Amino acid sequence: MVLTMVACGEGKKKADGQVVIGTSTEASGDWAYSAFVRNPNATDKAVMTLTDDMTTVESDQHGDYGINKTVVKSYERIEEENGNVTYKFVINDGLKFNNGEAVTAQNFVAWTMFLVSPAGKEMGVVSATYNMLPGGLAYRNGETNVLSAVRLYDEKTFSITIAKTGEDGETSYLPYYYDITYAAMQAVNLTYWFGEGWSVKDDGEGVYFVNADGKEFTAETVGETVEAARFATGNRVTAGPYNLVSFDQSSREIVLEVNENYNGNFEGQKPGIQKLVIVKTSEDTVMDMITTGQIQIYSQIADGSEVNAVMDLIEAGTINSSTSQYDRAGYGYFGFACDFGPTQFTEFRQAIAYLLDRVEFAQTFCKGWGSVVHGPYCTAFTMTAKTDIEKKINHYDYNADHRLWPLRDAPPQAEGLHQPQDQGLQPAGVHLHPRLQGQRPLQAEAGSRQEERGRDRLIPA
Secondary structure, rough: OOEEEEEEEEOOOOOOEEEEEOOOOOOOOOOOOOOOOOOOOOHHHHHHHHHHHOOOOOOOOOOOOOOOOEEEEEEEEEEEOOOOOEEEEEEEOOEEEOOOOOOOOOHHHHHHHHOOOOOHHHHOOOOOOHHHOOOOOHHHHOOOEOOOOOEEEOOOOOEEOOOOEEOOOOOOOOOOHHHHHHHHHOOOOHHHHHOOOOEEEEEOOOOOEEEEEOOOOOOOHHHHHHHHHHHHHOOOEEEOOEEEEOOOOOOOOEEEOOOOOOOOOOOOOOOOOOEEEEHHHHHHHHHHHOOOOOOOOOEEEEHHHHHHHHHHHOOOOEEEEEEEEHHHHHOEEEEEOOOOOHHHHHHHHHHHHOOHHHHHHHHHHHHOOOOOOOOOOOOOHHHHHHHHHHHOOOOOOOOOHHHOOOOHHHOOOOOOOOOEEEEEEOOOOOOOOHHHOOOOOOOOOOOEEEEEEEEEEEEEE
């Protein structure tokens, strides 16, 4: 569960049309749609969503994905004989960037082209989009300058084809419950991101970049412009409900103001607050900031201690506030290296799973405001409500009884793992991290996760 709080301190008059939002995560100032950072933090993601949400596919308030009808006039989903799927879009008239410039089909295909391009690869793009596009690997490796999986038909029409099996010959992309998300394409301004003179062409075999001055699309020709566009604050050319006005590098304060050329979200709604100010908070000061009215919105409160502190302030009448409680898919997990050592065996991982008291862990962190799920799903998802998934999967309820350990069913090649010892997890003949030897069964908050040689290890505290 996550709590969002809206508060107005007594005696503190809020400026008309302005709301101050508190956030516990520090913005990085990189606004490049996750191209160079695989998992941007919550504040970065919020700014990018508030300033750029002109996409073909959007999620609604219930977490369901669908076509953004404010952007898309019509679309087709075409299943090919080889198992690939093509999404073909026709966009609406009148779409605009914040500078008033018209948005065309070129603007939707350009960012995908950049992510997959040799230039993007050389510049450090982390996206693996190339792998799910037929011909994507050849395009990424510079063997061709034409991306055949993406097509541009006219100023309003374009398509993208998703491969059933990835270019690596192993990754399976289809069928997939959320395959519509593969067709989520972001509108970007070519001049802002790549410089003057760039456009996209398609001669019938796929899309490619062209430049009025005859330049090739390389890291050398577009790199500096992309780098400047990533971190720019003022004069950004975007297509979301708000414009990024300023970002203070020292205080990390962010100011956004309404984009008058915004076409609306997937429901056609436009913002009703003229100015948003996002400020960095800390555990030591956030309650004082709420009490004195320095912030009016404090969202995504997941820590049970903070939730209780806010609720105490409301119940005591210290602040005049309303709250919104909602379920959030916030997962805590232990990662295993599954390609070597004892954790390569399913039975060994299952044994550890029985020793993790997840209910106690959730209670320790959430203080009664959270619950345990048994896989990567959220109770708030509509598809969860439509199924009886809770009855179909193993809950791995905490049980330290060695007789229940699945190690007894381990395959013959796991010999040496069959005799769990009372002093802890120390299978015979298998080298474990020294700190694992002689440890007691794992309890809540008994472990932390660290990265070592690119693999996840469980290191008891």
